[in-house]
Amino acid sequence: MAFIPYSRQSVSEEDVAAVVAVLRSDFLTQGPTVPGFEHAFAELHGVEHAVAVSNATAGLHIACLALGVGPGSRVWTSPNSFLASANCALYCGAVVDFVDIDPATRNMSVARLSEKLVAAKRMGVLPDVVIPVDFSGLPCDLREIRGLADEHGFKVLEDASHATGATYLDKPVGSAWSDATVFSFHAVKIVTTGEGGMVTTNDAALAYKLRLLRSHGMTRVVEELEGRAEGAWYYEQQLLGFNHRMTDLQAALGTAQLKRLSEAHERRVALAARYDLILEALPLIRPCRLPDRVSSWHLYAVEIDGDRCPVSRARVFEVMRAAEIGVNVHYIPIHLQPHYRRLGFQVGGWPAAEHYYARAISLPLFPDMTDEQQDRVVDVLRGALGEAGTR
Numbered sequence: 001m002a003f004i005p006y007s008r009q010s011v012s013e014e015d016v017a018a019v020v021a022v023l024r025s026d027f028l029t030q031g032p033t034v035p036g037f038e039h040a041f042a043e044l045h046g047v048e049h050a051v052a053v054s055n056a057t058a059g060l061h062i063a064c065l066a067l068g069v070g071p072g073s074r075v076w077t078s079p080n081s082f083l084a085s086a087n088c089a090l091y092c093g094a095v096v097d098f099v100d101i102d103p104a105t106r107n108m109s110v111a112r113l114s115e116k117l118v119a120a121k122r123m124g125v126l127p128d129v130v131i132p133v134d135f136s137g138l139p140c141d142l143r144e145i146r147g148l149a150d151e152h153g154f155k156v157l158e159d160a161s162h163a164t165g166a167t168y169l170d171k172p173v174g175s176a177w178s179d180a181t182v183f184s185f186h187a188v189k190i191v192t193t194g195e196g197g198m199v200t201t202n203d204a205a206l207a208y209k210l211r212l213l214r215s216h217g218m219t220r221v222v223e224e225l226e227g228r229a230e231g232a233w234y235y236e237q238q239l240l241g242f243n244h245r246m247t248d249l250q251a252a253l254g255t256a257q258l259k260r261l262s263e264a265h266e267r268r269v270a271l272a273a274r275y276d277l278i279l280e281a282l283p284l285i286r287p288c289r290l291p292d293r294v295s296s297w298h299l300y301a302v303e304i305d306g307d308r309c310p311v312s313r314a315r316v317f318e319v320m321r322a323a324e325i326g327v328n329v330h331y332i333p334i335h336l337q338p339h340y341r342r343l344g345f346q347v348g349g350w351p352a353a354e355h356y357y358a359r360a361i362s363l364p365l366f367p368d369m370t371d372e373q374q375d376r377v378v379d380v381l382r383g384a385l386g387e388a389g390t391r
């Protein structure tokens with residue numbers, strides 16, 4: 001019985017050939033492949049600018065900086081996310097706070113956000129940037145969040161690390177609503193470049209700043225220079241940037257992967273629909289579906305319904321791992337991490353995220369997963385939940 005991981009990259013012979021071709025070319029990095037990947041990604045998402053970076057964490061970092069986050073800025077995000085959604089603001093010296101989730105979508109709750117904004121306005125501490133996270137690939141309530149941003153004057157930096165291929169109101173995530181959107185191409189994500197990320201935006205000035213920030217703050221483009229080019233060698237550092245670049249090797253893999261995005265998405269959609277069906281009779285809360293958006297189905301996360309089943313999440317996890325099923329848990333609420341506790345965050349502060357975490361378990365889902373593998377996952381899960389009667 002082979003191990004079934006919760007997520008797994010899908011690398012084709014075409015992907016391998018694309019990377020090998022770059023290996024044999026003149027440029028391993030900073031050649032033509034990264035701009036080609038950016039162009040293809042922007043085109044596919046119907047967005048003006050796409051800036052490739054070394055990983056999504058780097059993308060979130062420089063997007064925060066480009067949006068003006070600095071010491072003393074206030075940045076709000078969802079506690080039900082990977083650490084990077086909050087860490088990016090700490091890198092910039094900002095003060096982080098959290099907005100609790102909607103138990104149905106597991107994304108940032110618009111109701112909680114509205115309440116928090118009203119209170120913050122009264123105290124003169126409105127956020128500068130809000131980072132909603134498209135958890136599991138289900139787009140957030142982006143139209144409502146945009147409305148609140150326009151009303152209260154904050155920027156929206158969407159963490160769409162899970163959501164490549166997701167759509168909201170018939171448009172790809174990353175095309176509209178947010179000031180900037182960040183995608184991850186880590187090996188477990190929807191499209192992979194090994195490590196990698198992309199920032200999309202329709203704001204040309206923001207894209208320019210992102211390009212500077214990812215590469216030492218420097219430019220060689222004559223039209224962009226503040227001074228006069230002293231010769232063809234001339235370059236200028238205009239601000240303090242980093243080396244957050246993607247390589248051409250990675251971009252070749254990403255470009256090849258992007259060609260199979262819709263095919264891979266269809267398979268994820270089919271597997272999710274099949275899970276919905278075969279899990280129906282079990283004491284689980286399945287992922288929600290909304291008519292105005294389509295998930296990328298990065299994760300298929302269920303909650304063990306404590307009212308109908310006394311078996312603990314820990315026990316179900318243990319039984320499934322023992323049966324070689326690579327279940328996982330997304331996410332330990334960020335504010336419960338020791339680093340964040342030392343910043344003053346406490347248990348009980350974001351109850352919906354904490355409640356969700358206590359019962360959540362992510363089931364395997366990846367494009368190359370077979371129906372037989374999925375059946376095995378469900379059989380083992382059924383057994384684990386059914387232990388209730390015997391324990």
Ligand SMILES: *Cc1c(COP(=O)(O)O)cnc(C)c1O
Nearest residue numbers: 055056057082084161184185186
């Ligand atoms: C994976 C992930 C990141 C970080 O992505 P990297 O490319 O690994 O840096 C950030 N946010 C979320 C929600 C993620 O899942």
